[in-house]
Amino acid sequence: MQPAYLFDIDGTLLKVRHKVNRTLIQRILERFGFNHIDVAGLDFAGKTDRDIFSDLLKQPDEDMFHQVKQVYLQELERSLSVSDIHVYNGVHDSLDYLRERAAWTGLLTGNFARAARIKLAVTGLLDRFRFGAFGDDHHDRNDLPPSAFEELVRHSGEQFRPSDLIIIGDTPRDVACARSFGSVAVAVATGSYSYEELSDCGADTVLHSLEEFPEWNERYVASRA
Structure with missing residues (x-):
């Protein structure tokens, strides 16, 4: 899987x-x-x-x-x-790459669900995501992975494990929430934290941007085989 x-x-x-x-x-x-x-x-x-x-x-x-x-x-x-939003380099290509592989792709975000949809609709990215967990009901980001996992299993009908989730984010809090659920933490240094800061917080891998994601994922998936 x-x-x-x-x-x-x-x-x-x-x-x-x-x-x-x-x-x-x-x-x-x-x-x-x-x-x-x-x-x-x-x-x-x-x-x-x-x-x-x-x-x-x-x-x-x-x-x-x-x-x-x-x-x-x-x-x-x-x-x-x-005009108020900048989509980072590599985002469209990475999401196209996952769509071509029919991968289950969702959101794990602190945004209110409606705020997430507004931002993604404006940028044309909304239809790339099939499920997610949002910041409406949780103070602690670490409470989001179980909600996302439940949505994933419900929508896919497949028997995923927490270790089958790859959580991609730009802060130490994203890394910590992945770790708290036993999932893979991929940090990307396009936000307010540097590559070095993210490397020090326990991520499984750190990318300079999502331009590097498809190549990293090919190596990672091959290592699971």
């Missing part, structure tokens, strides 16, 4: 212009009366959206959280355009 592949979004597949996303979040916080928070310098890398907004709102009750979430998603859908 060939592996299944789970991709992070931000920093791995694409980058939303920093100013666009941070400005949007800042504006929404101020609309709800959180005028004392400056999001410009905060580190969101590898966190789930639920964790990010819960921290920004100082552990809100569920009603407040869902109000802010809905406004954020509405504003993101209304304002995000293709």
